[in-house]
Amino acid sequence: MSLSPEEWQALRLSLDVATRSVALSLLPAIGVAWLLARGRFAGRMVLDALVHLPLVVPPVVVGWALLMLFGVQGPIGARLEAWFGVRLVFTTGGAALATAVMSFPLIVRAARLGFEQIDQGLEQAARTLGAGPLDRFFTITLPLAAPGILAGAVTAFAAGLGEFGAVITFASNIPGETQTLPLAIYSAIQTPGGEAMAARLAGLSFMLAISGLLLAELIARRLHLLLGRS
């Protein structure tokens, strides 16, 4: 299957946006997952619901909310531009932010399961051996939750390759800047004679998604084996 330069561009952009989105959401997602798994605080249920919002709210609404917050006139967007000269709307960075918000719950859910699977007796044992809170987190908790976290990250990456609604609303559909695979497919369908291009890109998206999911499963299995679980 040979791809045209525009198709290559869309593929590269998709990979770029998905990578940046995971890089952006991974650490906060681990933090939130840990809070949800272990935290005992008043707003826990509210936080849980907030995290899951992008899964249930229409992606267009998420894009609109981002536009309101991070737009040139938005409370955050205006300051970003004034202080750092950073503009997110209509940029690759903006597409990555929209994708990160959409895939955030995927990482949180997987990482939270990872944390919840850990036998807390192991952390107690580490305590009696002299390990303080941070020490315990980095030597026991995090490595044991790693299979869940990594699986979540890979799933988020695969899903991020295909984020459509939030990206097109917040970052628009600019070839070479924000036109990722799904947006390119959408444009191809809209263009007379673009059916063949749409089909090729759709096939590509499908293969990427499948390999992403298989990779996630493989990583999880490998790590579980390493941890002596079956």
Next chain:
Amino acid sequence: MLEVSLTHRYGRAGFTLEAAFHAPAGQVTALFGPSGCGKSSILAAIAGLLRPDAGRVALDGVTLLDTSRRLHVPPEARRCGLVFQEARLFPHLSVETNLRYGLRRAPRDAAGPGFDEVVVLLGLAPFLARRPAGLSGGERQRVALGRALLSRPRLLLLDEPLAALDLARRAEVLPFLARLRDAARVPMLYVTHALDEVDALADRLVLLEAGRVLAEGEAEALAARTDLPLAARRDAGVLIGCTVDGHDSARGLTRLDFAGGHFLVPLRDAPRGEQRRIRLRARDVAVATTAPQGLTMQNILPATLREIGPTGTPQEVFLRLAIGPTILLARVTRDSVERLALQPGQEVFALVKSVAFDPAGSRL
């Protein structure tokens, strides 16, 4: 020396734990009692994993917990090595890294056996590169013992370390526990509900029931008391410290000396001079008023009947027999006492079958 005094109430319907005792350095103090009597909670409170409602824990003069002063040293700063029922090895780390986990976090100047010494002591050399998942239950527990010992603790807490193992594995780990006791110069608290572990390891005994201390003292002294729940057990009887005096391989017998006399037992594989502790069950001891003839029993020991006491069963009594400074208990029927007209102060003979001695109860 460890001093403990704790009060804790479980939930609303639960019983109240109210325990106070002490444990000297270099000795094993066993917390012995039925399941659910609060033994494990006591260990958790000493280690700092459980916050009791009220209490005080002090180790070698350093206070670890004092609720009246709102003092609660966190577990990671207490330096109490804790061995759990399930080994709780870190599954993502090799056996060697597990062993070094506590060692790396111990203070530089903390005294204790070195890594190589512990590996030899517990026979861990073949497993060092392996992951815990590849070990048997007994091997895992040995690694857990080593890991706790290597954290250079000021106190070793063992929470039923053999309870999750089958009989064969227990027999495999028990000698290592005895070695650990001899290597660790810190107080050891050993929670168990298995009497043979007490016999094999404990110097002192704290008897617990429903969250309260029934009695506390030397294991031998408590075993000789007839007013404790211990006496109601089938295997109730005295613990006697013995020295292996010699073997008669022609007759297939080993002679064990104790203060006031000696026992002949079936030949044992033990070097001369070795210290052994044996449990002599009260139901295995018979009494005669005259030296019997034509009897298979090897052990016929002149003794003085000190006391006739109740057993909790109306038809049976305990006879307290003195052989020199050593006390034996014999459990006999009330009818036998009346038939022989036994009286305290009377000179009698204590009869014990050689095969009645339980090798499992020997001090290893």
